[in-house]
Structures are given as C-alpha cells and as structure tokens.
Amino acid sequence: xAGVSQSPRYKVAKRGQDVALRCDPxxxxxxxxxxxxxxxxxxxxxxxxxxxxxxxxxxxxxxxxFAERPEGSVSTLKIQRTQQEDxxxxxxxxxxxxxxxxxxxxxTRLTVV
Amino acid sequence: TQLLEQSPQFLSIQEGxxxxxxxxxSSVFSSLQWYRQEPGEGPVLLVTVVTGGEVKKLxxxxxxxxxxxxxxxxxxxxxxxxxxGLYLCADLPAMKTSYDKVIFxxxxxxxxxx
Numbered sequence: 001x002a003g004v005s006q007s008p009r010y011k012v013a014k015r016g017q018d019v020a021l022r023c024d025p026x027x028x029x030x031x032x033x034x035x036x037x038x039x040x041x042x043x044x045x046x047x048x049x050x051x052x053x054x055x056x057x058x059x060x061x062x063x064x065x066f067a068e069r070p071e072g073s074v075s076t077l078k079i080q081r082t083q084q085e086d087x088x089x090x091x092x093x094x095x096x097x098x099x100x101x102x103x104x105x106x107x108t109r110l111t112v113v
Numbered sequence: 114t115q116l117l118e119q120s121p122q123f124l125s126i127q128e129g130x131x132x133x134x135x136x137x138x139s140s141v142f143s144s145l146q147w148y149r150q151e152p153g154e155g156p157v158l159l160v161t162v163v164t165g166g167e168v169k170k171l172x173x174x175x176x177x178x179x180x181x182x183x184x185x186x187x188x189x190x191x192x193x194x195x196x197x198g199l200y201l202c203a204d205l206p207a208m209k210t211s212y213d214k215v216i217f218x219x220x221x222x223x224x225x226x227x
Contacts, residue, residue, distance in 0.1 A: 004155070033214070042117075042201050042217035043156065056214065091155050102215060104155025 002026075004105035006092050012111045013082045021077045021108045025094030032075050033102070034067055035091040043091055049075060082112045115140050117218035119202060125224040126192055133188045134221040136202030141182045144205040146215065151198045156217075161205065192225045199223075 005024040013019050025032050031050055035043035036059075045059040051072035060067070064082075069075040079086055089107040116139040126132055136145070144163045148156035160169050162178040162185065169176045173196075175188040189196055199220040206214060 035217075040220075040222070042203075042219045045214050045216070048214060093155070101158055102156075104157070106154050 004092055004094055004103050006090075006105035006108050008108060009106065010109050010111075012113060015083060015112055016081050017112075018078065018080045019082055019110065021079075021090050021110070023075045023077070023092030023105060025073065025075070025092070026096075026103055027073075029094035029096050029103075030072075031095040032069060033093045033095070034075070034077050035093065036061075037089040037091055037107070039088070046077070046090075079110075082110075084112050086110060087112045115204060115216060117202060117204065117216065119200075119218040119221050121221060122219070123222045123224075125226065128193060128225055128227050129191055131188070131190050132192055132223070133186050134200055134223070136185045136187075136218055138183050138204065142178075142185075142204050145178055145182075145185050146203045146205055147176055147185070147187055148201040148203060148217075149198045150201060150220070156199075156201055189223075192223075194225045194227050197223060197225050 007022045011019055033048050034046040036046050037043040047060055047067045048056040049069040052069050064080045066078045087110055089109050091104055091107045093102040093104045095102050118137045120135050144161055146161045147159045149159055150156040160176050165180045165182045167178045173190045177186045199222050201220045202218045204216045
C-alpha cells in the first residue's frame with residue numbers, strides 16, 4: 001500500500017486481557033520497527049525485523065510482549081495479560097533497504113482499564 | 114546510553130510569532146533528524162542533518178546543527194496553526210544499514226493559536 005497501516009486505531013482492554021496489534025508496512029520494505037509512545041513522550045524502541053527475522057528485541061519491556069512477522073510483510077505485536085502501564089500508543093514504522101527514511105503508521109492507542 | 118533532551122517541553126504562541134526549540138544530546142550525534150508528529154498520527158520526518166554547523170531550510174523552518182554535533186535548534190518563522198504538533202529530535206546511529214534504530218528525544222509540544 002501507499003503507507004504503513006495499523007489496526008485497530010483504538011483498543012480498550014480490561015486488565016489481564018490479551019491483545020494483538022497489526023502492522024501492514026509499505027510493500028517491499030525490508031525493515032519493520034515497533035515503538036511504544038507514552039502520553040507526552042517520544043517513541044521508545046521495542047523491536048526490529050529484517051524480513052521475517054527478528055534481529056533486535058531488546059526494547060520489549062517484559063516477556064508478556066511478543067512480536068512476529070512470519071512472512072516478512074505483516075507484523076503483529078501481542079501483549080499478554082495486559083497491565084495498566086501498557087497503556088500507550090504503539091507505532092509501527094517501515095524502511096526500505098536502500099535508504100534510511102522511516103515511514104510511520106498512525107499508531108494504535110491502547111488503553112488498559 | 115545516549116540521552117536526548119529537548120526544550121521547552123511545551124510552547125504556546127500566537128499565529129505569526131517566531132519560535133525556536135532546542136535539542137541536546139549527552140553524546141555526539143551520528144546523524145540528527147527532526148520529526149513532527151500531529152495529534153493522532155505517527156511522526157513525519159522533516160530533515161536529516163549530518164555535518165557539524167550545517168543549516169537546512171524547509172520553507173519557514175530553519176534547522177541548525179551545532180558545530181560539535183551535540184545540539185541542534187529548529188526555528189520557525191511566522192508560525193501558523195498548521196505547525197501545531199510534537200517536534201521530536203532523533204539520533205540515527207552510525208551503521209549505514211537499514212537497521213538504524215532511531216533514538217528519539219522526549220519532544221517539544223507546540224501549539225499555535227489562531
């Protein structure tokens with residue numbers, strides 16, 4: 001597609017519920033990144049994929065967070081047993097292999113109640 | 114670990130005024146990027162600066178990179194309501210591969226009042 005698409009745009013989860021957030025990157029973009037952005041803060045790195053390989057997951061805050069990109073295109077960020085501190089905007093970005101520009105999606109705003 | 118600071122944290126000005134926001138790093142930037150993030154949207158890249166002392170202009174926006182490559186400023190002339198948003202500076206690490214984990218500052222939230 002023309003841009004990075006994320007769904008859902010908004011998600012309200014009860015504490016303890018599992019959630020799955022989807023990212024559809026720009027077609028052909030090799031690199032895919034997930035960031036977490038708390039209210040009023042800059043984005044914080046979570047994880048990086050090159051094609052289907054997860055090369056860096058150092059930013060995932062706990063083992064409740066899991067990301068996958070099985071076919072090297074669409075990616076899913078899963079959060080198990082959500083906690084209130086997981087409330088944030090989750091941003092996905094993709095990048096081609098030959099330039100360094102990131103294109104971000106509009107994000108998913110997760111609210112855990 | 115590199116720490117990025119931005120100031121001011123919040124800025125509210127009248128349409129037509131000029132403003133400057135600042136970004137400072139605890140270590141030398143590899144390449145510095147400025148993004149603007151509008152409410153409900155993802156960040157959009159405005160500019161990348163690489164060389165110390167470099168100045169780039171984008172319409173009413175002027176970006177300056179410090180000589181020591183540890184600080185930067187963004188100056189907006191005659192601000193308009195459409196300039197409202199969160200301005201983020203970021204460091205693009207040195208490895209020139211597609212795996213360049215961008216590290217973001219906390220941002221300056223700008224509100225331009227009509």
